[in-house]
Amino acid sequence: MGQLIKNIDHSTPFELINLVEYEKGKVASLTLAQKPGVGVTLFAIDEGEGLSTHSAPGDAMVVILEGEAEVTIDGKAFRAKIGEGIVMPAEIPHGVKAITKIKMFLVVIKNA
Numbered sequence: 001m002g003q004l005i006k007n008i009d010h011s012t013p014f015e016l017i018n019l020v021e022y023e024k025g026k027v028a029s030l031t032l033a034q035k036p037g038v039g040v041t042l043f044a045i046d047e048g049e050g051l052s053t054h055s056a057p058g059d060a061m062v063v064i065l066e067g068e069a070e071v072t073i074d075g076k077a078f079r080a081k082i083g084e085g086i087v088m089p090a091e092i093p094h095g096v097k098a099i100t101k102i103k104m105f106l107v108v109i110k111n112a
Contacts, residue, residue: 005033005040017065017103020044027051037112043104045069050097058110060088067102071095 007030008014020030020042027049033040037058045051053072062071063085071078071086073094080086088094090110 004035007032016042016105020103022046022101025049035112037110039106039108041106043102043106045096045098045102045104047098047101051095053093053095055091055093056088056108056110058090058108060090060094060106060108061085062088062096063105065103065105067098067100069102069104070097070099072097 003010008019020028022028022044023046025046027046028044030042031039032042043051050069062069062080064080064082066082068079068081071080071088071094073086073088074092078086079099096104
């Protein structure tokens, strides 16, 4: 069958927050799974950087692991800080901007 989750040693404990590192002025990411119906990605986003407004074919759930972000959904802004999450609905414009440096866990679920 092969590994469905990649870029992590299997059967070994790890700290999710330490799997991706910040890069000055950039959005860094690490894809953990990418299949037709699901995507799982970790991001480290420098202060002031982000993911520009776009829409996706599936629901996208983000959980903030470190820092504080502004999440915009259909033109409405929300603040999310460490330990908080929000679901960005399918086909609705959304974006994320780092208020401070952030690390976030993103899961996208769509019909395969």
